Amino acid sequence: MIKPSGVGFNECTRDNLQVVNLDGTIAPSDHKPSKDLGFHLDLYRIRDDINAIVHCHSPWATGYASAGIEIPCLTVQTIEKIGRMPLIPLSKEGGPQTDVDISPVFVDPSVKAAVLANQGTIGVGKDLMSAQYLAEIIEETAHIAYVRDTLMAAHGKTAADLPQYGTAADAQAAS
Numbered sequence: 001m002i003k004p005s006g007v008g009f010n011e012c013t014r015d016n017l018q019v020v021n022l023d024g025t026i027a028p029s030d031h032k033p034s035k036d037l038g039f040h041l042d043l044y045r046i047r048d049d050i051n052a053i054v055h056c057h058s059p060w061a062t063g064y065a066s067a068g069i070e071i072p073c074l075t076v077q078t079i080e081k082i083g084r085m086p087l088i089p090l091s092k093e094g095g096p097q098t099d100v101d102i103s104p105v106f107v108d109p110s111v112k113a114a115v116l117a118n119q120g121t122i123g124v125g126k127d128l129m130s131a132q133y134l135a136e137i138i139e140e141t142a143h144i145a146y147v148r149d150t151l152m153a154a155h156g157k158t159a160a161d162l163p164q165y166g167t168a169a170d171a172q173a174a175s
């Protein structure tokens with residue numbers, strides 16, 4: 001199932017969601033599937049653990065990626081729930097990222113989220129709620145990173161002024 005093209009998330013209904021088989025066969029409908037169908041299908045094909053994908057254009061995260069900056073996993077939640085959020089640059093031809101650019105990153109089963117320069121974010125999961133949860137964490141983390149980096153610059157601080165941070169398990173192992 002994928003959202004119809006040209007329709008916002010809030011306008012998605014049971015009746016206009018598009019049903020597509022993994023081989024790309026589209027069930028008859030008055031709408032067309034999202035333009036993003038190609039990379040969604042490929043992610044479902046390459047990873048058995050991916051049953052849902054949330055791709056959106058959240059502004060803080062997309063701003064980071066479009067500036068060519070990988071969002072740092074700086075919150076406890078992001079470290080524990082996501083681990084890292086690779087930045088996927090525009091395609092070789094300078095166009096929007098497709099499965100050709102996206103799938104090689106997600107072949108690594110530890111990757112649960114990525115950010116596409118000039119396009120948006122991808123969160124994947126075992127179900128829609130899990131993928132949506134990651135989409136929210138990606139955006140919150142980018143916003144927090146922006147606040148941190150802005151404050152640090154205003155106060156003349158650098159990364160060297162910050163303590164090392166890691167997971168609760170890392171801290172426990174180190175104690």
Ligand SMILES: O=C(CO)[C@@H](O)[C@@H](O)COP(=O)(O)O
Nearest residue numbers: 004005006007034035036119
């Ligand atoms: O970011 C992109 C560009 O491919 C898409 O998510 C966006 O244009 C939405 O397209 P659809 O309306 O879902 O076909």
